[in-house]
Amino acid sequence: MTEALSAHEYRxxxxxxxxxxxxxxxxxxxxHTLFTPDSHRSALYVDNVVVQGGRGVGKTFWYWSLLDETLRSVAAKEYRINRLNRLRVHPGYGLAMRSECYPGPxxxxxxxxxxxxxxxxWYTVLLTALGLPELRDLTEWSAKIAWVRAHPGPAERTIEQADRQAYDENIVHLLLFDALEHLHSDxxxxxxxxxxxxxLALLMRFATRNIRLKVFVRPDMFEAASHHFADASKLSAYSAGLEWTHSDLYGLLFHYLGNEEGDTAERFRTITGGWLPEAAGARHAPxxxxxxxxxxxxRVFEEIADPLMGNNVRRGRTYDWLPNHLMDGRGQVSPRSFLESLSTAAETTRTKHPAHERALHHEAIRAGVQQASVRRVKEVKEDTPWVRLAIEPLADYQVPIPEPTVLGAWKDAGLPARLAEEGAQYAQADTPDKVRTGPRDPQDLPRLITELIELGVMTKPRSDGRLDLPDVYRIAFGLGRKGGVPRPKA
Structure with missing residues (x-):
C-alpha cells in the first residue's frame, strides 16, 4: 500500500x-497540461465560430491546442468530436510573429x-492560408491585398475550389484568431x-460548407466590434463561452498534480487511483x-488544505470558500486566478507556517485570494480602463454600499467629466454611437451601475438596493467588508 504524501511533499x-x-x-x-472540462466542449464545435471568454479562461490555450495535431487528437477523443480529426488548421492571427501567415501589429x-x-x-489572410499561388510569391501584405483587389474573380474561385475539394476529401479548413487585444494599440x-x-467568419459560415473561422475574443471586444456591421447578431447563434464550474477548477488542479514529473506525482496518482496513461506515458488522464x-x-483536497477556513465551520469550508471568493459578479472564476491563489498559498505556508500539518494553511489561502485579486484588478484596468475611474472613488468605503452613497461619491469625484475625457480619445466623429470602449453614457450614473453589473465588477443582490463588489475586485480596489478577506497591506 502506498504511503500517503506528507504536507511537505504536497507543498x-x-x-x-x-x-x-x-x-x-x-x-x-x-x-501534460491538456485538461478537457466538459463545459468547454461546445467551444470546440467546428461550426461555433466565436468563442468568448475573459482574461485567463483558456482562449489562447485552446488556440494553440487546436493548432497542434497531437493535442487536437486528444481533445477529439475525450470530447467525442470526430470532426476535430478531419481539420486542416491555419493560424489567422495570434501572439506569435508569423508574417508569412498574417500581418503583425x-x-x-x-x-x-x-x-x-x-x-x-483578413480575406487576403484566408486566401494565403488556402494556398493561392500568386500570393505565395509576394512578400509584402500591401502587395498581396492589392493583388486580391485587382483580381476578385480568381480570389473567389480559390475559395470555391478549396471548399469543394475539402468537401470531397471530408476535411474542414479552420482559420484561428486569438490575441485580438494586441491587434492595435488604438x-x-x-x-x-x-x-x-x-x-469574414459570418460569410464563410453561410457561404461555404467546409471553410470555417474560429475567433477567440473577449466579450467586451465582441460586443464593441459587432456594432460595426450588419447581421452581427447572427453570430450569436454560433457562439460559445469558456466557463469554469467549481468541479472543473479542482479537476484542473488535480490534473496538474498528476501530470507533474517525478515520483511524488506518481505516488499521488497511485493514492487517488484510476488514472489512465496515454501516449506512452506522456499524459495521464484523471x-x-x-x-x-x-x-x-x-475528500482529496482536504488532505492537502485545511478543511475549514478557521476554527469552526462558520468560517466556511475551504473547498467551496476558495472559488466563491474568486468569483466575479456573473459567477465566473478564472482558472488562472484559482491556480495563482493556490500557488501563493503554498509559498506562504512554506514561509509562515512551515510545520503546519497540511500543505496549505487557511490563512495562506486568504493571502492567495489577495494576490489573485491584485492580478484580476490589474487585468480589468488594462481591459476596460474606465472601470478603474468608476471604482477608485469608492476606495475605503465598506460594502455593501447604498446606491445613493455610490452616486454621491461619483459626483464628488467629477466622474462624468473624467469618463468623458477618457473616452474622447476613442471618439469617432462620424459614428460616435458605435464606439464601445467606455460606458454608453458617462453622464448617466445609474446606467453606469447597470454596466458595472453586466461586467461582473459590481452586484446588486440585496432587496434594499445596496451594491456589492465581489472579493476578487473588492480586495485590490481597496474596499472593506465586515468579517471579509482583509485588503492587502501597502
Whole structure:
C-alpha cells in the first residue's frame, strides 16, 4: 500500500506543478497540461465560430491546442468530436510573429493608415492560408491585398475550389484568431479589425460548407466590434463561452498534480487511483470522479488544505470558500486566478507556517485570494480602463454600499467629466454611437451601475438596493467588508 504524501511533499508538488500554470499565454499547452472540462466542449464545435471568454479562461490555450495535431487528437477523443480529426488548421492571427501567415501589429497599423479595409486584410489572410499561388510569391501584405483587389474573380474561385475539394476529401479548413487585444494599440482601430474578422467568419459560415473561422475574443471586444456591421447578431447563434464550474477548477488542479514529473506525482496518482496513461506515458488522464465529482474532490483536497477556513465551520469550508471568493459578479472564476491563489498559498505556508500539518494553511489561502485579486484588478484596468475611474472613488468605503452613497461619491469625484475625457480619445466623429470602449453614457450614473453589473465588477443582490463588489475586485480596489478577506497591506 502506498504511503500517503506528507504536507511537505504536497507543498513541493503544488509549487512545482503550478510554477508555469500562472504564466498565462507565454506557455504553450502540452499533453501534460491538456485538461478537457466538459463545459468547454461546445467551444470546440467546428461550426461555433466565436468563442468568448475573459482574461485567463483558456482562449489562447485552446488556440494553440487546436493548432497542434497531437493535442487536437486528444481533445477529439475525450470530447467525442470526430470532426476535430478531419481539420486542416491555419493560424489567422495570434501572439506569435508569423508574417508569412498574417500581418503583425505594426504592419496592420500601416495598412489601416493607408486606407485598407480590414475585411480585405483578413480575406487576403484566408486566401494565403488556402494556398493561392500568386500570393505565395509576394512578400509584402500591401502587395498581396492589392493583388486580391485587382483580381476578385480568381480570389473567389480559390475559395470555391478549396471548399469543394475539402468537401470531397471530408476535411474542414479552420482559420484561428486569438490575441485580438494586441491587434492595435488604438481600441477604435482594434474594433474595426475585429469587425472585419467577424464579417469574414459570418460569410464563410453561410457561404461555404467546409471553410470555417474560429475567433477567440473577449466579450467586451465582441460586443464593441459587432456594432460595426450588419447581421452581427447572427453570430450569436454560433457562439460559445469558456466557463469554469467549481468541479472543473479542482479537476484542473488535480490534473496538474498528476501530470507533474517525478515520483511524488506518481505516488499521488497511485493514492487517488484510476488514472489512465496515454501516449506512452506522456499524459495521464484523471479518473472521472477526481475530475468532476465534488465529493471525491473535497475528500482529496482536504488532505492537502485545511478543511475549514478557521476554527469552526462558520468560517466556511475551504473547498467551496476558495472559488466563491474568486468569483466575479456573473459567477465566473478564472482558472488562472484559482491556480495563482493556490500557488501563493503554498509559498506562504512554506514561509509562515512551515510545520503546519497540511500543505496549505487557511490563512495562506486568504493571502492567495489577495494576490489573485491584485492580478484580476490589474487585468480589468488594462481591459476596460474606465472601470478603474468608476471604482477608485469608492476606495475605503465598506460594502455593501447604498446606491445613493455610490452616486454621491461619483459626483464628488467629477466622474462624468473624467469618463468623458477618457473616452474622447476613442471618439469617432462620424459614428460616435458605435464606439464601445467606455460606458454608453458617462453622464448617466445609474446606467453606469447597470454596466458595472453586466461586467461582473459590481452586484446588486440585496432587496434594499445596496451594491456589492465581489472579493476578487473588492480586495485590490481597496474596499472593506465586515468579517471579509482583509485588503492587502501597502
Amino acid at each position: 513541493d508538488l503544488l509549487s512545482a506543478a503550478l510554477a508555469d500554470a500562472i504564466t498565462g499565454d507565454a506557455r504553450h499547452p502540452t499533453p 505594426l504592419v496592420l497599423g500601416s495598412l489601416l493608415e493607408a486606407g485598407e479595409d480590414p475585411y480585405d486584410v 481600441r477604435r482601430q482594434a474594433d474595426r479589425l475585429i469587425s472585419g474578422i467577424l464579417r 479518473p472521472p470522479l477526481l475530475s468532476g465529482d465534488p465529493e471525491t474532490q473535497k
